[in-house]
Each structure stands twice: as structure tokens, then as C-alpha cells.
Amino acid sequence: MADGILPWQVDLWQLLAGRQQHAHAYLLHGPAGIGKRALAEQLMALLLCQRPAALSACGTCKGCLLLAAHTHPDHYILEPEEADKAIKVDQVRHLVGFVTQTAQLGGRKVVLLEPAEAMNLNAANALLKSLEEPAGDTVLLLISHQPSRLLPTIKSRCVQQSCPLPGRQQSLDWLAVQLPDVSPAQREELLALSANSPLAALKLQGAGVLDMRVQVVDGVKKLLKRQQSPSQLAEAWSSHSLILLFDWFCEWAHLILRFQMTGDEEGLGAADMQKVIQYLAEKSSPDRLLVLQDWLLAHRQKVLGKANLNRVLLLEALLVQWASLPGPS
Structure with a gap:
């Protein structure tokens, strides 16, 4: 072998x-x-x-x-x-x-x-x-x-x-060998952020994605509290992976819609955004969320298709829509 x-x-x-x-x-x-x-x-x-x-x-x-x-x-x-x-x-x-x-x-x-x-x-x-x-x-x-x-x-x-996908425990066991100095909780978070793909989780750790995630989640919270503007955050995030950012925002939009329909607190995703997901589910109209979700999916496809996009303007457009989610339709 x-x-x-x-x-x-x-x-x-x-x-x-x-x-x-x-x-x-x-x-x-x-x-x-x-x-x-x-x-x-x-x-x-x-x-x-x-x-x-x-x-x-x-x-x-x-x-x-x-x-x-x-x-x-x-x-x-x-x-x-x-x-x-x-x-x-x-x-x-x-x-x-x-x-x-x-x-x-x-x-x-x-x-x-x-x-x-x-x-x-x-x-x-x-x-x-x-x-x-x-x-x-x-x-x-x-x-x-x-x-x-x-x-x-x-x-x-x-x-x-x-090609076969590893089981969750199999992935965690493999990551424990590869990342012995990373805590079990962080290995679980890396695996969750990588959609249960262990080699992707290892790559995320090497790219400092846990720190990026903290920065992005903190920025989203400040955006909703009007403590930072969309343009400020777009500039601050300009060096981040576009596809990773779009993956996260697509997932969050999906979780908000799901919670609106089911009220299932077990399906709120990673702990760092659960309160934000609940807040936006309560304050946002489904129609506005669906429009945003369509926009996110369309532009994520452009990012995947290697379209020549202005990163800062694209992120600013995303964040302007995100900031406008709470409120009347």
C-alpha cells in the first residue's frame, strides 16, 4: 500500500x-x-x-x-x-x-x-x-x-x-495528528468551516482563517450596530478570500431563512454567528432576504468563474445590502 x-x-x-x-x-x-x-x-x-x-x-x-x-x-x-x-x-x-x-x-x-x-x-x-x-x-x-x-x-x-469523503470522526482524528498544537475545539471549528473536508481544514489553518473569521464576524456585528460603514469594512476585507467571504454570507443568508421557517435553534450554524442569525431572522423580511440570497449566489458564481471584479466595490455592495436587512420591507 x-x-x-x-x-x-x-x-x-x-x-x-x-x-x-x-x-x-x-x-x-x-x-x-x-x-x-x-x-x-x-x-x-x-x-x-x-x-x-x-x-x-x-x-x-x-x-x-x-x-x-x-x-x-x-x-x-x-x-x-x-x-x-x-x-x-x-x-x-x-x-x-x-x-x-x-x-x-x-x-x-x-x-x-x-x-x-x-x-x-x-x-x-x-x-x-x-x-x-x-x-x-x-x-x-x-x-x-x-x-x-x-x-x-x-x-x-x-x-x-x-472520491470518498471521510467521516467526521475520521477527519478529526487525522487533524489531531496533523495539528497537535491546535486545540480540539479549534480543530472542530476548522472542520466546520471547511465543510468537513480535512485537507481544506488544514489549509485554512495555514492561511490563518480562524483569525480572519473572528475579524469578519466582529465586522458584521459592528456593521449592524452602525459602528462601522460598509465602505470601511470593504477596505479592511479587501485582502481576504472573496470565495470564502461569499461562502460565509451565502450560508448565513440560508440559515436566517431556515430559522424564519422552522424556528429550530439547533440549526443556527457556528456558535460565533448564532445570535446574529436569530436577530436578523426576527428583524428581516423574507422577501428582502430572498433578493439578497439571489444576489449572493449570482455574484458567487461570478467569483467562481474568475470574472474580473472590483473587490472593494463588490464587498461594499454586499455589505450595504446586509446592513439594510433589519427594518421594514
């Missing part, structure tokens, strides 16, 4: 690694932060190994040593040139050139592409022929966090493999 396989991936790894003949393209999909990239890298190592044994790359052959040094001539990793940007058609054309070449070590060529949904339309179309008829013994490993955003023609040319 490969050392890098996560506990919740064992069964899937045995299925993938145990195949006698591999598909020319796999689409590994599932929520962000559950270890799809780690799984794909282990599979790449196995496929390029010259002496694989016991469902694992040997780690000592020429192929394994070159891959470990990031100099293997028959592996190719395609990602956005900048974080959170699109994969462009020129990048895919370069990849297609690699796919058409003969493997330099005489074995397989392996491509890892992440995230597949970052390809713009022209880039996705440029990849189709290579997905359908890759040259030689080539295996393409596509990773997707949001497969619904992929072209049907991309998905239909791949073996689609859903």
Missing part, C-alpha cells in the same frame, strides 16, 4: 491500483479538501514506476527518482498560471504537444490536470481529441472539485470516479 494514501481512500486505492489495464483518462471528483490531488499523485507515481510492487511505486527505480526530483520527462502537470485564474487554450495546446510525443523512458506518459473546471471553453475544446485518442500509452488524470461545471463532452471521455 502506498504511504501517501489517506485512511478514507484505502478501498478506492486498491480498486485503482489493482487494475490490470488502465483507462486513458480518469476524472477524480469530489469536494475540495478531501485528498483528490494526493490520490492522483500516488496514481501518477505508480503508473510511471518501472518496478511497481504491492500496489505501490517502488521509490527506487529511475522513474521514481526522476519523479521525486520533478524532472521526469514523461509526466506533465497542468494548472492555472495564477491562483484562481482560468486554464487557457495556449496551455492546453502545449499539453497536447506533450501527449503526441513518444515517451522518453519507453513507458507511459501521465498528465495531471487540476482543477479541470478551470479550463475556459476554448481550452476544454482543445483537450477533447487528446482525451478521446491520446497518443501512445498516455493516461490523463483530471481532478475536479465541481464536475457540474465541466462540459459533458469532457466528462463522457473519462472514467468518472467519485
